[in-house]
Amino acid sequence: MNIELRLFARYREATGVDHERICSAAETISELREVLLARGDHWLVLADERLCCARNQTLCSLDSALCDGDEVALFPPMTGG
């Protein structure tokens, strides 16, 4: 499955990645996160227990199922306002 990954704020800075096309067998966002964590040091920032995510620009839960072509964003809790 092709996934368009986007990272923001602290996660973007720690990994040095703001945007990446990933080909993965992960079936949920949670599984995709495991794949990313396995990349090592810089990616451990994603172990954050307050990690939030969006699928196709809509907030969702980590166990959301993925479809080919999905845009998946991982980010820390939002701090607007």
Added chain:
Amino acid sequence: MNIELRLFARYREATGVDHERICSAAETISELREVLLARGDHWLVLADERLCCARNQTLCSLDSALCDGDEVALFPPMTGG
């Protein structure tokens, strides 16, 4: 006792009085109101059960005692804002 009477809004319009110096033996605002009601028709507007009052420009209750020279205002419930 000399009292400086002031009336506002509906009471002012009904009585035709916005301001009057009264010499009265009334010892409270309530007693002063009775004196005014006895003046007849135009003054019955002061029988309003929601009548509010101020003594020397501070909101007070109808049983407030009067002193010589007091400014006493009678008015309907306030509708600012």
Added chain:
Amino acid sequence: MATYITNEAIAAGQRLDALAPSHAAGAVVSFTGYVRDHNLGEAVSTLYLEHYPGMTERALAALEIDAYARWPLLAVDIIHRVGELTLGDVIVFVAVASAHRQAAFEAASYLMDQLKTHIPLWKRECHTASTTPVWLIPH
């Protein structure tokens, strides 16, 4: 920064921009009240606001002090129009600045509640359907 009664039009936007008094203020909440074209089912044409000169100013000053005592505010603006007003005119502008947003919302809402019931101001409406003006009565 100011508490006053005026016969002149109130420039709400200008007052809002002038309020943030220092870089300590993170939050400004404002309330602007306008003359509406309807009230309790009646079409309104004009509004007259009577007040008690002298007492109104004292009551507003006391209300400002009261608000500062209840919340950690950095600035307070309470401006109330009196006299003849027409549709769309600003009746009242209230704004408060605080370091935090909850204090600002609470204080602005409180000031409006107090203005409605504890400041000697009275509204008289003209309705388009009648030639007799009507003094408003609170619920």
Added chain:
Amino acid sequence: MATYITNEAIAAGQRLDALAPSHAAGAVVSFTGYVRDHNLGEAVSTLYLEHYPGMTERALAALEIDAYARWPLLAVDIIHRVGELTLGDVIVFVAVASAHRQAAFEAASYLMDQLKTHIPLWKRECHTASTTPVWLIPH
């Protein structure tokens, strides 16, 4: 009447004056958020706001619809600044118009709560005491 993200300074006062959309609106409540000179005990020098282009605009549009569904509103303004900001800059301007004041206060407060937690925006502060910027974490 507008919901958008901007890199430019927000003219809060102008927006406030532009909001009262019709003579049906009696009440306008606004919230203006400024960059404060302190946060959680640290002296702040600048603030950077990151957002998720595309999703932010969608989320703001959905929030506006949500507010209209919850309260009888006549106008809603939600403007959020992004990018580099300095002390005293407006971060966010929210305003709502309604026939009645309680709906306006409630809706403005609700919109701010939602902006803090449900819109993809992130704040990074520079403190005067340090060269390392700090991403804010909600309580």
